[in-house]
Structures are given as structure tokens and as C-alpha cells.
Amino acid sequence: MNKNLVIISLIVVLTLTGCQSSQLTANQKAPEARLDVNTTVNSLQLPDEIVIPETLPATINDPILLEGWIRLYNRTQTCELWDGSTLTGQQLAQYVIDLAVVITWNTDPAYGESSWVDRGGTDNVYINPGLKEENEMQMTRLVSTLAHEIFHHATPFGQEADTLYEEYWAHYVGSCVSGRGQAGFNYYNPLSPDNLTLWFKANDRSDYLDEFEMYPANVVALSSK
Ligand SMILES: [Zn+2]
Numbered sequence: 001m002n003k004n005l006v007i008i009s010l011i012v013v014l015t016l017t018g019c020q021s022s023q024l025t026a027n028q029k030a031p032e033a034r035l036d037v038n039t040t041v042n043s044l045q046l047p048d049e050i051v052i053p054e055t056l057p058a059t060i061n062d063p064i065l066l067e068g069w070i071r072l073y074n075r076t077q078t079c080e081l082w083d084g085s086t087l088t089g090q091q092l093a094q095y096v097i098d099l100a101v102v103i104t105w106n107t108d109p110a111y112g113e114s115s116w117v118d119r120g121g122t123d124n125v126y127i128n129p130g131l132k133e134e135n136e137m138q139m140t141r142l143v144s145t146l147a148h149e150i151f152h153h154a155t156p157f158g159q160e161a162d163t164l165y166e167e168y169w170a171h172y173v174g175s176c177v178s179g180r181g182q183a184g185f186n187y188y189n190p191l192s193p194d195n196l197t198l199w200f201k202a203n204d205r206s207d208y209l210d211e212f213e214m215y216p217a218n219v220v221a222l223s224s225k
Contacts, residue, residue, distance in 0.1 A: 059102045068142035079176035089177040092150045105129045117152045120160045125149045148174035157216035192222045
């Protein structure tokens, strides 16, 4: 199944149906096979304002990651994307259930203290083990990271190879969904190659510049002439 199509149709459906979709989720019965995940949820100490959806992902077994997913599900403010469509944390969380996305801690030393998606391989999402550390920002950072990586998982520009343009938007989605003010986005037009490069430099991410191509094949950049 084309994941890009799935997330786009998910966005369209959720935009059209508004809050009905969350009621739909709440009315679904959790299968009995999810007993483990329910036991894990019961062990979490969540603030009262956090709603625990009745349907939980069977593909996240770690209690910290599951708490991050529940908090992601509770983020319902909309973030506007490049084409004017909108995305919420709840839609990204629902996507994890719909596509049974496996999310675990990263244990691959090649990736060190970072998060990544094995696109075209296992398709699993691996989260930076540094986020196991309890501190004031832990859950905000985890929600931001989950949103960022789930966005990548959906191959939003229809290609497996990552690009600077996709990274820009993944950082935007993570920041917008979590409310974490991690980087400025207001003064940059990512369709300008000069602006896009400047954004990575201004936000201490110059290392990305050598790693990825600038634009996906289906994105037309502004001419730099
Ligand atoms: Zn990324």
C-alpha cells in the first residue's frame, strides 16, 4: 500500500469528518490481544487532562514510548503544511495504529543517539535512547521526535530517499505538534535553495547539508537566478 496515499487520504478524511473520527476511535473495542498494552497503560501516571484512547497501538510495547504516543494522540492543534493541508498529532498517532508501525528504542550503534526510520527495510521507527532519561522536557521532546519520525515514515514526498526539504518539514511538524520551540520557521521559504540552506545553518544543523539532496523529485524549487 502506498503510505503517502494513506496519510494524504487520512488527512482528507479527518479534515472532512472533524471530531467524528476521534469518536469513531473511542467507540472501537480494543482486541483482547492488547491486554499487555492495557496493563502497561494502567501503570502509567498521566495527568488528568490526558485522554487515553480506547484503541491503543499493539506495536509499541515500551511504557515510555507508549506514553509518548498517548501524548501525541492528545495533540489536536492543526499544523499547516506546504500545500495548505493540515496535520495534527492525533492523525499521526492514528496512522501508527492504521499501518501497525512498530516503534522501539534505537539499539543500533551505527545510529548512536539518534532516531530514524528504516524506510524500504523493516519500516520500523527507532527512537533515540537518550529520550529514556527523565527530565522536564522528556515528553515534549519525545512527542516532537515521534511526530518527526512518523512523518518520515509516511514518505510525504513519495520517495524513499530523504532530502533537506523533507527534513525541514519533519522538523516543522515535530515542533508544531509538540509545541516545542526548537527552531524558527517564519522567515524562511524552503522552496528557495538559499533559504533552505540558511535554515539548516541558522539552526545548528549544517551536518545535514552534506548528507542529503536538497529536493524530492516531485518538488519544484524556486530558481536561484
Ligand atoms: Zn528527520
